[in-house]
Amino acid sequence: xxxxxxxxxxxxxxxxxxxxxxxxxxxxxxxxxxxxxxxxxxxxxxxxxxxxxxxxxxxxxxxxxxxxxxxxxxxxxxxxxxxxxxxxxxxxxxxxxxxxxxxxxxxxxxxxxxxxxxxxxxxxxxxxxxxxxxxxxxxxxxxxxx
Numbered sequence: 001x002x003x004x005x006x007x008x009x010x011x012x013x014x015x016x017x018x019x020x021x022x023x024x025x026x027x028x029x030x031x032x033x034x035x036x037x038x039x040x041x042x043x044x045x046x047x048x049x050x051x052x053x054x055x056x057x058x059x060x061x062x063x064x065x066x067x068x069x070x071x072x073x074x075x076x077x078x079x080x081x082x083x084x085x086x087x088x089x090x091x092x093x094x095x096x097x098x099x100x101x102x103x104x105x106x107x108x109x110x111x112x113x114x115x116x117x118x119x120x121x122x123x124x125x126x127x128x129x130x131x132x133x134x135x136x137x138x139x140x141x142x143x144x145x146x
Contacts (some may be wrong), residue, residue: 001046004028008038009047016049062111062132063104066119067097069127074098080122086114097129108132 007027011018018026024034041047070077078090081101090101101119105111111132119128 001041005037005041008034008041012038012049061106062108063102064111064115064130064132066101066103066115067127067129067131068099068101068119068125069096069129070098070124071126072124074124077122077124081119084114084118086110086118097127 004027008023011023011026020031020035020038023029023038024031027034029037038047042049068074068077068081074092078092078099078101081087081090086103086105088102088104090099092099103111103114105114111130115128115130119125
């Protein structure tokens with residue numbers, strides 16, 4: 001990945017729907033060269049263009065990252081969590097928790113109920129520690145690309 005590739009990614013982070021006619025000049029390329037560069041990044045799987053929703057704008061009012069300690073295989077717990085629409089994503093970790101799961105619920109009581117009635121009873125769950133988010137626009141999906 002070179003400087004032009006990184007410039008393309010920075011522009012896509014700012015506007016994921018930018019037209020090639022606008023993208024090219026911003027990164028020092030023609031529109032067709034910018035399209036070819038982006039296609040190469042997509043084909044190599046170095047880049048994936050996806051739509052990201054804002055859970056708070058879609059009706060969620062309580063969000064939390066759940067640190068989950070597991071006895072046994074954390075993949076089984078992650079699979080059980082994946083079956084619930086409240087779970088945005090989960091990741092395996094090393095360190096204090098075996099996995100993290102981000103959840104969005106309609107309100108604080110729903111978050112508490114989800115943790116106590118859904119997550120804690122999952123076989124293998126030893127510990128759940130919620131880290132709630134407060135306020136709107138809690139997410140910024142901008143990763144430094146160079």
